[in-house]
Amino acid sequence: MIRFSIVGLMDMQKCYDHLVEILHPNGLGCPKCDRPVAQSKVHRRDRAPVLYYRCHCGCIYNAFAGTMWKHTRHSCSVIVRILQGFAQGIPTLHLARELGIDRKHLLERRHEIQALAAAACDRNPLPDQVVEVDEMYQNAGEKGILHPDPEDPPRRRANQARGHGTWDMDRPPILGIMGRESGRVQLIVKHNSARADLEPTVLDVTQPGCTINTDEWGAYNHLSEQQRRHVTVCHAPSRREWARDDDGDGIREVHTNTSEGFWTGLRNFLRPFRGVSKVYLQQYIAIHEWAHNLKEVTLGFLRILCGVTQMAS
Numbered sequence: 086m087i088r089f090s091i092v093g094l095m096d097m098q099k100c101y102d103h104l105v106e107i108l109h110p111n112g113l114g115c116p117k118c119d120r121p122v123a124q125s126k127v128h129r130r131d132r133a134p135v136l137y138y139r140c141h142c143g144c145i146y147n148a149f150a151g152t153m154w155k156h157t158r159h160s161c162s163v164i165v166r167i168l169q170g171f172a173q174g175i176p177t178l179h180l181a182r183e184l185g186i187d188r189k190h191l192l193e194r195r196h197e198i199q200a201l202a203a204a205a206c207d208r209n210p211l212p213d214q215v216v217e218v219d220e221m222y223q224n225a226g227e228k229g230i231l232h233p234d235p236e237d238p239p240r241r242r243a244n245q246a247r248g249h250g251t252w253d254m255d256r257p258p259i260l261g262i263m264g265r266e267s268g269r270v271q272l273i274v275k276h277n278s279a280r281a282d283l284e285p286t287v288l289d290v291t292q293p294g295c296t297i298n299t300d301e302w303g304a305y306n307h308l309s310e311q312q313r314r315h316v317t318v319c320h321a322p323s324r325r326e327w328a329r330d331d332d333g334d335g336i337r338e339v340h341t342n343t344s345e346g347f348w349t350g351l352r353n354f355l356r357p358f359r360g361v362s363k364v365y366l367q368q369y370i371a372i373h374e375w376a377h378n379l380k381e382v383t384l385g386f387l388r389i390l391c392g393v394t395q396m397a398s
């Protein structure tokens with residue numbers, strides 16, 4: 086992709102104002118004594134529009150004080166672009182080149198921000214009376230993790246294992262629970278695809294009495310004993326083969342209507358990252374979950390990404 090940065094064309098004051106709105110739900114103020122900014126004097130203007138204030142209490146601060154961006158040297162438009170890039174799944178190398186910043190530093194920032202997004206995912210039961218449950222298997226090794234044993238280097242080629250993968254074979258299942266009525270999804274990385282791994286999570290995120298559509302995978306066979314109505318999508322014998330993952334690419338040409346398109350979307354989201362470590366897989370798919378459920382970025386989501394816990398009263 087050709088490099089074409091527009092951060093130099095973005096309105097710096099508007100980016101600053103937006104960041105203040107994100108980072109300070111109750112208004113900018115002194116991080117030490119909480120006095121509002123109106124009771125501070127401007128101390129320095131050389132980094133405008135980021136102003137340094139001196140509070141009555143003697144504290145000198147700016148809008149980034151006490152936030153995850155406190156030590157940043159990035160301009161406000163670069164920070165806004167970073168948030169946009171992470172929320173939209175732009176690969177780190179691509180963003181780093183566009184912005185002329187260090188890739189490793191940006192990757193650390195991405196992991197910090199995505200972890201916040203993952204921790205804030207809604208894990209309350211979906212409100213739906215009809216849900217689809219399915220798993221996808223994602224090749225995910227230990228990219229980016231220092232390997233302690235040089236005699237056992239991490240695999241370099243894609244994992245060729247077929248069918249139901251596991252965490253230990255670097256092909257963990259991603260459990261997807263999708264509400265037919267709400268359109269909401271929850272995505273959870275599991276270690277294995279056995280009943281003991283999948284069923285408790287399915288029960289946690291669905292309502293008693295709801296109908297659960299799954300394929301014929303045996304891990305779901307006991308849902309009907311757990312206050313759920315279990316419907317198995319039975320393929321006609323002639324289509325049985327077609328529904329399997331015989332080519333080993335992880336796409337099981339599926340069974341349930343919603344999940345079919347959804348997994349394609351998730352694969353398309355993950356592909357540009359060219360191999361996500363299984364250790365970070367949950368936080369990458371959390372970004373996709375948020376995007377699917379929100380459709381459009383909100384102030385609340387941007388506050389989650391920036392670790393802002395204090396909410397406007």
Ligand SMILES: [Zn+2]
Pocket residue numbers: 115116117118119120140141142143144
């Ligand atoms: Zn103060």
